[in-house]
Amino acid sequence: MPAPLRVAFAGTPEFAACALEAILDAGYDVPLVLTQPDRPAGRGMKLTASPVKQVALARGIEVDQPEKLRTEDQRRRLAACAPDVLVVAAYGLILPQAVLTLPRLGCINIHASLLPRWRGAAPIHRAIEAGDSETGITIMQMDEGLDTGAMLLRRAIPIAAADTTASLHDKLATLGAACVVEALAQLPAGALQPVAQPAEGVTYASKISRGEAAIAWSRPARQIECAIRAFNPFPVATGTLRDTVIKVWSAEVVARSGEPGTVLAVDDTSVIVACGDQALRLVELQRPGSRRMAVGEFLRGFPVCAGERFATGGLQAD
Template structure:
């Protein structure tokens, strides 16, 4: 089929590759304009654009899809389908009406749970036991279209937003390729209406959410650290410097330590690196000090000359 593909970050790369591998004709790639990146703030192409250019695909990067001339350029592709994956711009109804067959989206949650911008992060933060991906029809209302297919996976204590992102991106690509095969061969896709009573919204992450509050439980802080890996990364102050916490888990029950005698944020054991919380003990496993690289807890302990009784704030 003739497909317009709208996507921007790494999440959207596997599906574009999968659709090309399946033999579909990508008549246009919509992706956000190049943005400044890195210390030099040089303009950098999105991961989707980089893949598209490798395959000599037509790339279109408007700031908005609302202007009539932009919509005319999209209509000129004579596309059958528009596929969306983390594109990042509002798609007007006029654009949704352009493809002959329909518009479909890869959404990183098990809809109707977690519509919105940060579904993977919010699923971990809230303590959901599973997440996944949904292939859905695109409609003007945010993430409200009928559901075509789903893939689910448990959320384990070892999962971060990064690990789940990678799995969801891969499986979302597989489901979308399968959906397009069905659409091409049968001319239609069965779908299920979302139950509006079960809808939750995954609001965009704010950097202010990254600061650790040690008076919270170890369970909640583990979720926060894992949800904010790789962005925006949970932070705590150590020796008056902002330390990034990349990975942490609730300490195993075998650690014979009680936090009653220690203030929240106090280091109660060095190997492994255990910190008292408002309820329970958190084991820090990967950290990063300003100007340094990500380190294991033991590298951090040696490099910072950590002692029992030192505190994170």
């Protein structure tokens, strides 16, 4: 019987923690976990361990948190554990060639899109923002490019009409965990055939910035609704009314029309705002210093009248 696969793991957020737990539950020997250094978080800005580090410590796994992996000293603990393969999931560091070739079976990545679509930092956000009907997980053999390596395994799932980045993240984290366990089972025997990514269909999922949050009401309602779902829970889409920045957590497209940004109708359960094409019924809102709430409750503390107009600027304008 061959020796059990030694699987080093590199990852940082909850998406990666889900995969690490699945690998451990499947019985793989994980001699070392790499994750980002502890960062300030919460209202007190206390140094906080990443979700991956928390899982590793709870399961008694050795943790290393190098700032980079450029020098031999920074790679020393990884080299010393002699992994057969390094699994990478949302780690946050670029791996140099010295790391890519260190494990006997190389490094494999869990990427939250159907490559080559949405290479890069924010594939879940960008898939929803673009109105894609499906996405998925690609298990990829890593090379020095940005998500350009050969594909080992792909699994697709539909993007539901109500999916936000938060809900789709959780679906893909579960799928990614299952996919990497499936891939690891086949890797030693060479049962996974690497398939080069096609040159056609390449798109890049640039990192999400807070500056993208401002809604450009001149855009079609469907595009804005997709952006609202994509930016939930971060950075959260915003509209400005009476010099107050209001977070828009959810909205629905309705068949109304008017000057973009104009409030067309208000009642106890809805605020309807005209867009470049059709309109949006705002469903969940949040004003500064308050919590997110249904429109009816929001209106009791911040009345809105038909005929008022949201500022029409916004960095999402074409």
